[in-house]
Amino acid sequence: MAFFNLSAIPNARRSMVSEAAINLSPVITMGDISVSARVGFRGKGALNFLKENGFSAPDKPNQAKMTELGICILRLSNTEFWLIDSSNTNQSVIESLELASNGQDAVYRLYCQHSHGAFIVSGAPIADMFAKICAVDLNIDSFSEGAIAQTSVARVNAIIVRMEGDKSSTFLVLSDSATADYLWHSLADAASEFV
Template identity: 25%
Template sequence: MADNHGESPLAARADLLAQASVPGVVEIGEVPFQAQITLRADPKGAGAERAGTALGTMLPTQPGEVAASETVRVLWMGPDEWLLVGAQGSAEEIQSTLTEALAGEHASIVDVSAHRTVVRVAGPKAEELLSKGCALDLHPRSFEAGRCAQTMLAHAEVVLVRNSVEPPEFWVFVRSSFSRYLADWLADAASEYGRPSAAA
């Protein structure tokens, strides 16, 4: 079995993102090594229902919907496509669960954990910061908790997920090859918020 230990895509930007973060205003940091599995299957088939039962949450059927159980989140990516996200090291277990549930069905189950990394953007200024490079209306009235969207952020293709409204928290899924570019952009865009005083 291949050694899956190594440096995360944004390890070299960890200090930059920490310095760009302002406690109580905006926090930016990588959430590395999340298990990510792409599933393609017939949403109306018996296999999809079995998969939902096995995962502990039914596969979402509406655009932008996110479903979740205690161990996995399922993001709607298309009429017959989902991105399943779990904790580090859980990719094999998720794949095994899906393979068993979808046995005999026409489906595709692919580990894409190395394809993207996740950047967490949180705090009162999170919406404002992301809106500098994203055309979506990120106000909670339009983009509420438990929603996802495939969009552009600073000219990079991303999957944006709102985890919560209060406190505001987003996860940004970005291709590993674009992650450092996006980290640099986020750090620069957050510079106007200043940094906490070093004085006690």
């Protein structure tokens, strides 16, 4: 089978979120970044592959770190990494990295670009909002900068990341694209109680 570079088709990306869902609290904001560039890698060679391509991954699983380019590197296990360009300004970097993985030993691409919806959720009362729909304590004392929780949010499997560089108010939330619209509405409903 020929190598196919999915990240090279940015205008083919679609969000599963309905536009009607945008009705949030004035103190909590939420943005759909499902169409932003991202790629994932798994395998025993993934960490070395990232290092060889100039990316310094977090030291341990369930941690995230932001690069100077603004790409968030998630380490979801010892051998699984996702790179997410939340600003969607590094398409060529993500594409080049995906192409460089072709033929690498023990490095397998993950198609997280097309499998998951992605949201940025911000606001001072964000931990209190999540407490209504998530069992993980997301207060800064318990869930530090760069922390990742692979958990359930509104009864949907999700990945929550406390964004590095914004200590208490911004989270990246990822969930299966099939549940993205439901999760968007659930987050919006929880946020609507904070005025």
